[in-house]
Amino acid sequence: MSLFITDECINCDVCEPECPNGAITQGEEIYVIDPALCTECVGHFDTPQCVEVCPVDCIPKDPDNEETHDQLYKKYQILMAV
Known part of the structure; x- marks a missing residue:
């Protein structure tokens, strides 16, 4: 999920x-x-950074x-390839 x-x-x-x-x-x-860009920080961090800092x-x-973890990781790979 985003x-x-x-x-x-x-x-x-x-x-x-x-x-x-x-x-x-x-x-x-x-x-x-933007759900098309959100990977819940999969590929970057262990937890979503926005959630960590939100007061x-x-x-x-x-x-x-x-979205599953695998789907989020695939989205991360596509975003990083651009």
């Missing part, structure tokens, strides 16, 4: 620079995660974008 940011986001700006894939950007009201715990797994 992750997503809930409306509990306080726009603290700490998650965006932590994303190694550039999947997090400022949306109209809160930060958003309000507003970055859960996205039930609309379910």
Whole structure:
């Protein structure tokens, strides 16, 4: 699964620079995660870095974008090949 940011986001700006894939950007009201770029940090780190630094715990797994660890790793490989 990719992750997503809930409306509990306080726009603290700490998650965006932590994303190694550039999947997090400022949306109209809160930060958003592009599921096409989110690998939950698979291939980079053992845990999602945005979740680690989020002070309000507003970055859960996205039930609309379910992916296995293998799928996330394949996405990582494709993103790093570009």
